[in-house]
Amino acid sequence: MSNLVSVPKNGSLSNTNSNLNFPSWSSWIDDIFNRELPSVLTSNFSTGMTMPQVNIRETADAYFVDMAVPGMKKSDFNINxxxxLxxxxxxxxxxxxxENENFTRKEFGYSAFKRSFNLPETINENKIEAKYNxxxxxIHLPKKEEAKQRPPRTIKVS
Structure with missing residues (x-):
C-alpha cells in the first residue's frame, strides 16, 4: 500500500518553510505534547486503579457478575x-x-470507580448476593421463578 501523505518524524502534518529557522506554531505545540513527561508527573501518586473488567454470564437460574478489583476490602464496596439499575x-x-530531620515527604493517592448495569425485570431483587474473594x-442475581428456563417436556395428544 502506498503512502498518501508523508509525515515528518515529529508527527506534525503542518507544512514548514525550510527557509525559516523558527518552527511553525503547530509543530511547536506538537513538540510540547510529544515530549516525555517529567518524572514528577509520572511518579506513583495514585493507586493505579482503572475501570475494572467485568464478566457477565447467564445460566438457566441466574446471572453472575464477576468484577476484577484486587487490593480492595469488602467494606470498600457500595452496591446499590x-x-x-x-x-x-x-x-x-x-x-x-x-519524616526525617531535614525534610517531610507526603504522598497521597485517590482512586474511585462506578459501574452501573440495567437489570432485566426477571431478577429476584430480594435474593441478590455479593461476595468478595x-x-x-x-454478584449473584437469581431469576424469578417464572423466568427460569425449564427443560422441554412432551405433551401427549389426547
Missing amino acids: LDNQ LSISTESSEEHTH DGILS
Missing part, C-alpha cells in the same frame, strides 16, 4: 439497586508521610 462503586484514598467481586 435502584429501579433495575445495579450500581457498584468504590472510593479509596491513601496517604503516606515520611481473592480480588474478585462476585
